[in-house]
Amino acid sequence: MEQALNRTTAGTGEAPPVKILQFGEGNFLRAFVDWMIDILNEQTSFSGAIEVIQPIPHGRVDTLNQQEGLYHVLLEGIRKGKPHAERRLITSVKGGLNPYEDYKGYLQLAENPGLEFIVSNTTEAGIAFDNTDTSADTIPNSFPGKLTALLYHRFTHFQGAPSKAPVIVPCELIDRNGDKLKQYVLQYADLWDTDPAFHSWIKQHCIFCNTLVDRIVPGYPEEKADSIQKEMGYNDQLIVAGEYFHLWVIEGPSHIQKQLPFQEAGLNVLFVDDLTPYRTRKVRILNGLHTSMVPVGYLNGNRTVKQAVDDEVLGPFLEKELFEEIIPTLDLPEEELSDFAHDILDRFRNPFIKHELSAIALNSISKYKVRVLPSLLKYHELHDTLPDRLVFALAAMICFYRGEWEGDKMPLNDSEEVIAFIQKAWRKKDIRDTVQMVLGNKSFWGQDLNDIQGLTQKITASVMEIQQNGITSTLQKAELWG
Structure with a gap:
């Protein structure tokens, strides 16, 4: 019988300090961003973990926490003209939080002094403005509303320190995703009548990157999950299958490439002036x-x-x-x-x-x-x-x-x-x-x-x-x- 998958049974030790907040616990982010950060931790000095935020009321954060952030990614495809398959235990995720159950705890994530990046994939419809989100006193419905509440809490907690402004890297497949997300954050800041200095902090110090992501991720390998789990010896409910090919194009300032040294790890990530x-x-x-x-x-x-x-x-x-x-x-x-x-x-x-x-x-x-x-x-x-x-x-x-x-x-x-x-x-x-x-x-x-x-x-x-x-x-x- 397969044993439960957690950091004790897998012998992985504790996750490094959290540097990244991630909106979304779906198959794509786990097989793409989280996989890359795992390799970054292994092959460079990045040493940062991911805290996952469940963007909708019902999701997989509970299962993720039961496994203490661990799961396996299976990659299969054509590499250098030949069939290639590999399996990797992902250790870069510390755990997750459902803000619909703990909104206060969600806002407190913004108080982490080591937070550098925020990534997201909330589907193509996720980056949208909902005018019923009239306040940050209770959890907003929209993803941009949730993000604005988090950023405002961070701005207030660190008294508008420029060094605490994060880099936001959305992965939703819409044109100019970073620009649109920034637009809606500023729109919520207006709607909620926030401190004018918060506007300046967002405009001058928070970096919203436009991005392009590319990897086919079919998700949970239903037909062969049982045999995979027997082979691994773990009961992993979050196995995710994807192709080996991957591409992440990030449009933003050059210093981000130093903060996220993907190319040092041999990953297909391009930092460009225009994507x-x-x-x-x-x-x-x-x-x-x-x-x-x-x-x-x-x-x-x-x-x-x-x-x-x-x-x-x-x-x-x-x-x-x-x-x-x-x-x-x-x-x-x-x-x-x-x-x-x-x-x-x-x-x-x-x-x-x-x-x-x-x-x-x-x-x-x-x-x-x-x-x-x-x-x-x-x-x-x-x-x-x-x-x-x-x-x-x-x-x-x-x-x-x-x-x-x-x-x-x-x-x-x-x-x-x-x-x-x-x-x-x-x-x-x-x-x-x-x-x-x-x-x-x-x-x-x-x-x-x-x-x-x-x-x-x-x-x-x-x-x-x-x-x-x-x-x-x-x-x-x-x-x-x-």
Whole structure:
């Protein structure tokens, strides 16, 4: 029988002093930031631990504390052209706190004189302003509100000392994430009528970095967890699997690189003056292809990323979408984009990772707007015609959000409002009316997509074909795959 995993059974000793507060205990941060800090502690003089803050009322902080911050990361992928697998016990996390149960204790975390960094990943919707957060007297609903309360407590406790202003490094996948987070913190400072000196402290001394993160993290390896635990000899409820590839691009002052010497540890972390080219490349190619793949693949009977890219019809469809419709819209050297795209396809074909399409279906409508629609619009602008495959992916998404396909329920994972709206549209008698209603929702797309010449007709035709003949036959008939 496997023994409990904790610092006594694992023989790890106590964690080093806390230097980092982390909003979020999800799979990604634990397999990305916490993994990197663990390596940093091992291979450099950094010597800092992470205290995790649970950003929502229900999460995994209790389990994390039961294991005294310990868990294993399993990395599998292609490294230097060869299959590579490794397992690492993560010791960089001291523990966690649920501010919904202990708000006072949460604020007291700000009193740590050794705190240097705050990192976060509260999903793409996490960096938002909630005007119902009218005070820091009780726990704010939003992540920016919680962060403002913490920073204000630190500002007050250390009497506005510039040296106690932390570096904030958000990992949410939104454009200019650091800038937006800073904007909302200042907005809360105004709303709460805080000391004007707090504004100056935030503006002049707190550093908000814009970042880009890249690692595929499927999460808990359900199918092989039992065998892994038997092999390790520990009952680890927080095992997290990911690919070996990783990239973290951080835009900020050069001195941060000295504080976080990732490159000394051989980690793929870039400190840059402008991350815009890296973000555009990643969001349009990797994330855009993921988002396109979900509805087309799922309706085609594929359930994982690898199945989709290996499919004899869908695989060529995705490659043509990537090389003929996405890459031509990007303002970067063609060779660099092509190399990156081939790397992405290799990562998607990773034989070690079972990356479920359902796991990346979260908020697919908002993801299409951010990740795919800009490529469609740019292609239309450049060529005065519509990109067939990007349009087809949108048609498949409308079918996907119907909620049922050939007797199977679709894994819809979106807000109740989004799902209800599209399913209401499907109750229209005419498919063209359904398409017009969805494309006309400006809250989805930021504009009325019916205004794009030919788009409504093209999507209507594709939706009808998909409904009648399925994905494979429709792609073959339209010659969108070969």
